Amino acid sequence: MDVVVVGGGPAGRALARACAARGLGTTLVDPYPERPWRATYATWADELPDDAPVAVSTSRSRAVTTAEHVIARGYAVLDNERLRWLPDGVRVVAGRVVDRTGTSVTLAGGRRLTGRVVDATGAAGGRAAQTAVGVVVPAAEAVPFVGPDEALIMDWRRPPAATTADPTFLYAIPVSADEVLLEETSLARRPGLPLRELRLRLHARLAAHGIGVPEGEERVRIPLDGRPRDEAFGAAAGWIHPATGYSVATALRRAPVVADAIAAGRSVRRSAAERAVRGLRLRGLAALLALPPEEVPEFFNSFFELSGSLQRAYLGGHDDLPGTVHAMLRLFGATSWPMRARLAFPVQSTKSTRTPG
Ligand SMILES: Cc1cc2nc3c(=O)[nH]c(=O)nc-3n(C[C@H](O)[C@H](O)[C@H](O)COP(=O)(O)OP(=O)(O)OC[C@H]3O[C@@H](n4cnc5c(N)ncnc54)[C@H](O)[C@@H]3O)c2cc1C
Numbered sequence: 001m002d003v004v005v006v007g008g009g010p011a012g013r014a015l016a017r018a019c020a021a022r023g024l025g026t027t028l029v030d031p032y033p034e035r036p037w038r039a040t041y042a043t044w045a046d047e048l049p050d051d052a053p054v055a056v057s058t059s060r061s062r063a064v065t066t067a068e069h070v071i072a073r074g075y076a077v078l079d080n081e082r083l084r085w086l087p088d089g090v091r092v093v094a095g096r097v098v099d100r101t102g103t104s105v106t107l108a109g110g111r112r113l114t115g116r117v118v119d120a121t122g123a124a125g126g127r128a129a130q131t132a133v134g135v136v137v138p139a140a141e142a143v144p145f146v147g148p149d150e151a152l153i154m155d156w157r158r159p160p161a162a163t164t165a166d167p168t169f170l171y172a173i174p175v176s177a178d179e180v181l182l183e184e185t186s187l188a189r190r191p192g193l194p195l196r197e198l199r200l201r202l203h204a205r206l207a208a209h210g211i212g213v214p215e216g217e218e219r220v221r222i223p224l225d226g227r228p229r230d231e232a233f234g235a236a237a238g239w240i241h242p243a244t245g246y247s248v249a250t251a252l253r254r255a256p257v258v259a260d261a262i263a264a265g266r267s268v269r270r271s272a273a274e275r276a277v278r279g280l281r282l283r284g285l286a287a288l289l290a291l292p293p294e295e296v297p298e299f300f301n302s303f304f305e306l307s308g309s310l311q312r313a314y315l316g317g318h319d320d321l322p323g324t325v326h327a328m329l330r331l332f333g334a335t336s337w338p339m340r341a342r343l344a345f346p347v348q349s350t351k352s353t354r355t356p357g
């Protein structure tokens with residue numbers, strides 16, 4: 001049977017490529033299939049499949065919480081052109097799907113396409129979001145923040161200016177041989193921290209080191225607790241990790257597996273393990289949202305003190321239930337008693353839900 005992939009983001013395209021490679025008649029539908037992507041997609045290098053289109057990678061990473069952690073784990077920035085690429089075997093249709101069944105979709109305007117339908121339209125619903133504002137600066141200027149061959153995953157030291165108590169961190173990664181993306185990030189907030197507050201903080205960090213504000217900025221808003229769908233793929237299937245905002249590596253890893261299932265006529269419903277991991281991760285999100293802002297760096301300090309394998313289990317495997325449970329229990333046990341009480345009985349403070357200005 002032919003396949004209709006609805007949504008042409010990183011996930012939909014990875015699945016369409018994998019379906020076409022298995023000889024399935026594949027159609028990809030997106031309202032703006034030719035629109036360039038402005039997002040910088042990055043992830044831990046060891047979470048990517050071997051054929052992932054990597055543009056730049058580092059051999060180590062660093063995090064600054066209440067202490068500094070050097071992480072023996074490479075980080076990779078993906079090449080958007082190759083991430084977008086589709087073989088000639090994929091038919092691309094420009095249009096918005098307004099109605100669908102399991103075997104057909106209707107586009108705005110009435111056109112109908114038939115085939116096994118997979119929803120790759122991204123995350124929908126939910127109120128918690130990761131938000132960020134980033135700029136690209138010459139690597140030589142970024143030296144106060146990030147050194148050569150490293151990625152700064154998070155630096156929780158407070159920026160020189162802030163108008164709210166919300167915790168944010170600096171993320172700094174190389175995006176080419178001589179450029180670095182500096183991004184002020186609110187990891188999770190309900191609702192997402194407004195971009196103007198993030199911009200103010202980022203510009204203050206730049207000014208403190210005499211770095212001018214370059215033209216153009218990357219604006220990030222990633223829904224963290226959207227409702228997952230069945231017969232879906234990527235963010236639509238609930239693969240965005242609520243503690244990182246990441247889903248692209250999972251989509252790239254899962255594309256061949258899901259294409260095999262489609263080719264064999266099997267369902268691509270979420271497994272019990274996947275649902276359970278999602279539930280646990282959402283509990284982790286609720287706990288994080290309930291922490292007082294000043295305790296968030298301490299929480300991540302406990303996280304980066306876990307073994308590398310526990311860190312990987314918590315951040316990776318969207319269906320690794322034993323790994324997720326083990327990592328969460330060890331993290332819980334590694335925190336202080338007062339923090340444990342807050343993590344066990346999370347109540348979101350009014351302070352962190354208030355929107356400034
Ligand atoms: C600026 C930015 C930076 C990010 N950085 C990272 C990162 O570094 N690492 C990471 O893992 N994640 C990152 N994310 C999160 C990221 O959104 C998701 O991880 C990723 O884009 C999800 O891919 P997706 O293909 O599942 O969904 P999306 O990228 O959201 O793609 C969904 C597609 O479906 C289309 N669509 C929607 N509705 C319809 C419809 N009715 N009919 C047809 N088509 C439709 C949309 O036009 C869109 O093209 C970032 C997000 C942003 C915004």
